[in-house]
Amino acid sequence: MPACATTTMETRGFFPNRRGQQLYFCAHGRAENGVGWIFCNPFLEEKTFTHSVYVALARQLAAEGQFVLRFDYAGDGDSEGDLASIGLDEWVDDVSDAAALGRDSFGLTRPRMFGLRLGAAVALRSVRAVGAVQALLWEPVVRGANYFQDCLMLNVTTQLAVYKRVMDDRRALRERLDRGETVNIAGHEIGKLMAESIEAFVLADTIGTVGCPVDIVAVLKTDGATPNRDLQALVGRPGISIEGRRAVPFWLEPRVIEAPPATLWEASRQALRRHVADIPGDRS
Amino acid sequence: MKESVFEVQGEDGLIRRGILALPDSPVATVVVLLPAGLKYHVGPHRQNVKLARRFASAGFAVLRVDPLGLGESDGVLGPAPARVLWRAVEDGAFIDDVLLACQALQARFPGARLVVGGLCGGAITAQLAAAAPPHAIQGVISIATAVTLSAREGEQRPPVSDALARHHMKGYLRKLVSKDAWLRIVRGKSDFRAIWGTIRSMVIRGIACRKPDGYPNENPRFMESFRALQAAGIEHLLIFGTGDNRWVEFQAAVLQPHLNGVLDGKHYRVVTVANANHEIHFSPWQDQTAQFIGEWLDRHFPASTRQVVLPDSREQVVA
Numbered sequence: 133m134p135a136c137a138t139t140t141m142e143t144r145g146f147f148p149n150r151r152g153q154q155l156y157f158c159a160h161g162r163a164e165n166g167v168g169w170i171f172c173n174p175f176l177e178e179k180t181f182t183h184s185v186y187v188a189l190a191r192q193l194a195a196e197g198q199f200v201l202r203f204d205y206a207g208d209g210d211s212e213g214d215l216a217s218i219g220l221d222e223w224v225d226d227v228s229d230a231a232a233l234g235r236d237s238f239g240l241t242r243p244r245m246f247g248l249r250l251g252a253a254v255a256l257r258s259v260r261a262v263g264a265v266q267a268l269l270w271e272p273v274v275r276g277a278n279y280f281q282d283c284l285m286l287n288v289t290t291q292l293a294v295y296k297r298v299m300d301d302r303r304a305l306r307e308r309l310d311r312g313e314t315v316n317i318a319g320h321e322i323g324k325l326m327a328e329s330i331e332a333f334v335l336a337d338t339i340g341t342v343g344c345p346v347d348i349v350a351v352l353k354t355d356g357a358t359p360n361r362d363l364q365a366l367v368g369r370p371g372i373s374i375e376g377r378r379a380v381p382f383w384l385e386p387r388v389i390e391a392p393p394a395t396l397w398e399a400s401r402q403a404l405r406r407h408v409a410d411i412p413g414d415r416s
Numbered sequence: 417m418k419e420s421v422f423e424v425q426g427e428d429g430l431i432r433r434g435i436l437a438l439p440d441s442p443v444a445t446v447v448v449l450l451p452a453g454l455k456y457h458v459g460p461h462r463q464n465v466k467l468a469r470r471f472a473s474a475g476f477a478v479l480r481v482d483p484l485g486l487g488e489s490d491g492v493l494g495p496a497p498a499r500v501l502w503r504a505v506e507d508g509a510f511i512d513d514v515l516l517a518c519q520a521l522q523a524r525f526p527g528a529r530l531v532v533g534g535l536c537g538g539a540i541t542a543q544l545a546a547a548a549p550p551h552a553i554q555g556v557i558s559i560a561t562a563v564t565l566s567a568r569e570g571e572q573r574p575p576v577s578d579a580l581a582r583h584h585m586k587g588y589l590r591k592l593v594s595k596d597a598w599l600r601i602v603r604g605k606s607d608f609r610a611i612w613g614t615i616r617s618m619v620i621r622g623i624a625c626r627k628p629d630g631y632p633n634e635n636p637r638f639m640e641s642f643r644a645l646q647a648a649g650i651e652h653l654l655i656f657g658t659g660d661n662r663w664v665e666f667q668a669a670v671l672q673p674h675l676n677g678v679l680d681g682k683h684y685r686v687v688t689v690a691n692a693n694h695e696i697h698f699s700p701w702q703d704q705t706a707q708f709i710g711e712w713l714d715r716h717f718p719a720s721t722r723q724v725v726l727p728d729s730r731e732q733v734v735a
Contacts, residue, residue, distance in 0.1 A: 144421045144433070144488070154419070156435070158488065176461070183456050188492055209458055210419070210435050210465060290698070294659040294691050319461025319697040389454065389494035389501055 140194035143238075149206060149229040151222070156210035157203040157233065158187075160194035163240040168199030170230060170240075170262065172247035172255040173208055175330075176283070177318045178383040182248060183209075185382060188391035189246075199240060203230045205254075216314050219325030220254060220333070227258035249273055249383055253333045259342040266344055268400055271351040271383070274362035276333030283317045283330075290316075336366060347403035349396050350376045373406070375399045417472040422479055424520040432513050433488040434481030437472035443528050445717040446477040446521050447557075450514065450534035450541050452695070453502055456487025459535060460695040463702070470706055475719025477528070479521065483513035503566040505537040506635055514545040518552045529717055533557025533653075533709075535695065536662070540635070546650050547641035555651045555717055557709055560662045560694050563669045564633045634669050642670070645683065652684040653712045655705055657692025685712065 140161045146154040161168075171186055173179040190200040205223040206213030234240030245267040247255030252272030259267055273279045284302040291298050300308070305315045306327070314321040339346055348366070350359035358364065359376045366372050377395040380386050422436040434457050449464040451457050457480040458465050468478035485493040493501055518530050530553045532542040539561035546553035645652050656663035671677055671686065679686040687708050692701035713719075 146419065180455050180458065180460065183458075183487060184454075184493070187488065209462070290693060294693050316698050319463070319695060319702070321699060385498075387498055389496055389498055391492055391494065 140191065142194075146211075147203075147229070147233045149226050151206065151213075151225075153206050153212040155203055155206065155212070155226060155230070157201065157230065158190075159234070159238050160190045160200040160202070161198070162238050163199035163234065164197075166239060166241035167265070168201065168234065168238070168240045168243060169193060169246050170227065170234065170243045170255075170258075170264075171200060171202045172227060172245065172251035172258070173204065174247075174249035174251040174383055176320050178249050179208060179251075181385060182383050184389070184391040185248075185393070189397070192392070192397065199234075199238060201230060201234045201238065201240065201243075203233075214321065215326050216321050216323040217325060218323070219327075219329035220257065221325075221329060223254050224257045224261060227254060228261045231258075231262035244268065246270075247272070250276075250279065250330065253330075253335070253338070256335070256338050256342055256346070257333075259344055264342075264344055267342065267346045268403060269346065269348045270396055270400075271381075272335055272348060273333065274335040274360065276330040280327060280330045283322070284315070286318045287316055290318075336362065339366065339372060340369070345371045345406075346373075347400070347406070348372065348374045349399045349403070350374060351379045351381060351396070352376045353381075354378065373403060375403065417469060419468075419472075422481065422517075422520075424517055426484075426513075426516055430484055430490040432481060432484060432490070432517060434479050434517070435468070437468040437478045437480075439472050439475045439477060439719070441475050441719070443477040443525050444475075444719060445529045445531060445713070446479065446525055447471055447713070448514065448517060448521070448530065448532040448542075449478060449480045450510070450532065450538035451482060451486055452535040453505060453537035454486065454493070454498065457482045458487075459538070461697065461702075463535065463696070466702070467706060467709065471710070471713065474710065474713075476713065476717075477521075477525065479517065481514075481517050483510035489513075499566040502537060506540055506562060506565050508541070508544045508637065510541045511545045511548055514541060515548065515552065518545075522552065529554045531555035531557060531713070531717055533559065535559040536562055540638070543641050543645065543652070544637060546652075547644035547648075551648050551650070553650065555713075556645060556653070557712070558652065558654045559696070559705065560656055560660050561654060561666070562662060563635055563638045563665050565635045567633075639670065639674055642674075642684075646681075649683055651712075651716045653709065654684065654686045655689065655708055656686070657689045657694065657696055657701060659691045660694040662694060663688065 143159045149155050193200050204211040205226045207215040242265045243262050245255035245264045248270040250273050252269035284305050309324045309327045314323050350363050355378050377399045379393040379395050419435055419437045422434045423431050425431050452459050464480040468480050472478050482489040485491040532553050534542050539558035542556050546556045689701045689704045696705055
């Protein structure tokens with residue numbers, strides 16, 4: 133299997149969040165000019181499937197002299213905690229705590245946010261809290277309510293596969309959350325706070341409040357396809373760019389492993405170049 | 417319980433990484449949890465994280481580790497079709513990295529016993545690594561292990577085996593009365609390739625009336641390494657969900673023809689979690705799986721023994 137050594141210094145460990153939980157992090161390089169990236173993970177198994185893409189992307193950026201801070205929110209990856217009693221607000225707090233680590237230990241003063249899928253929602257919601265100068269979003273979740281219905285469908289699909297019938301449909305599962313119970317999504321127990329905070333997210337509403345340039349790379353299934361209607365509705369709004377690129381939906385169990393997809397990487401580089409002049413001290 | 421970053425460098429200069437969970441008590445047994453196929457060291461639904469913390473709290477040191485190209489380790493896999501990479505795993509691509517990690521753990525915890533395990537690809541890797549010289553591993557935990565091989569690049573997908581085709585067909589017949597199943601078909605969300613493969617096997621090969629036969633894509637290294645573990649006295653726990661195709665395959669390809677249906681044999685034990693799917697999604701299934709492992713560890717590798725090693729402080733704690 134192909135392998136190569138990592139060329140940039142990588143620092144790993146755990147740091148405490150404000151709720152006293154130990155969160156896992158990996159810092160790629162140092163933010164010599166104060167500018168660097170904070171990566172926000174997607175949700176549940178989408179995070180597991182895309183971990184290698186995040187690592188490879190971080191290493192590519194680091195090889196070009198850019199600082200990257202990856203970390204796991206509470207209840208995610210190698211961090212402490214679970215998802216029974218927290219929501220996106222707590223994850224935004226975790227991003228702020230990660231930004232403080234980036235500032236205090238690695239010189240990160242002007243963060244750029246990167247997020248894929250639901251990670252894009254967390255990245256956008258964190259922009260003001262961490263004083264981010266730019267956000268790059270890959271295939272962002274546009275309507276949290278629809279996205280969470282898809283999550284609930286994973287539970288229904290498991291019931292169907294195992295019991296050959298559905299015992300709790302999506303409405304019943306949602307009612308369980310309202311009663312304060314947890315619901316299993318692809319093996320993870322999710323609570324009401326997480327459900328409600330995801331359902332409340334609407335990209336078009338949040339994106340107008342962030343106050344920094346936002347570049348969106350939409351994943352297209354075929355050449356010539358266009359981004360979905362919700363994303364197209366954002367075209368022309370000041371500070372927002374949208375590019376469509378063909379790639380496999382690698383956040384699902386992919387049939388082809390490629391980290392990171394070359395088409396998305398290329399579109400992202402173009403977006404980065406556009407804003408370099410906007411960010412004082414940025415040499416990337 | 418305390419967790420820290422684990423790193424080991426190979427002769428190739430590349431670093432394999434993971435997370436080591438240490439108990440508050442001296443260490444007598446170290447458990448190594450491997451990635452499930454291409455899912456990195458946390459495992460599906462963080463299974464390895466949950467197991468590591470549970471067993472570290474019970475007195476075991478537990479390492480969850482990535483071979484080269486996966487997770488936090490150096491290197492990158494692909495670009496390649498996933499099934500080609502799965503096949504490489506089934507052929508033992510990660511054995512050397514597992515043994516390297518075991519060597520580092522032996523140096524750090526001299527005298528401690530080593531147990532290696534994982535789900536699916538992690539299970540077959542653990543089995544192959546334990547069977548390989550120098551037999552550094554004393555126990556293997558196989559969860560939903562794979563007895564068959566994925567197709568190589570350029571090879572046709574292996575045919576659906578007779579036993580699996582029968583199992584699928586029963587499931588399809590039961591789903592005929594399910595509104596949700598029909599909705600999935602109408603919405604195009606059903607796995608039509610799998611359905612067609614099953615029907616093709618049943619109709620064209622006429623297996624409905626035949627007795628089960630062998631597996632054309634059986635991994636030849638499976639039984640060879642299984643027997644090697646028995647011969648070396650390496651304890652082996654095998655866990656399957658009864659709703660998992662891997663259980664159907666294991667019964668037809670291994671349990672009935674090679675083990676005479678015996679679930680508790682010489683140096684091995686087979687247990688099942690009722691209804692559980694391949695990745696053991698629902699929490700009661702996860703709890704039962706952890707309970708099976710805990711009981712087996714307590715029986716063969718009790719956390720406190722006369723041979724104990726105090727954890728040192730060489731792990732890297734950055735912040």
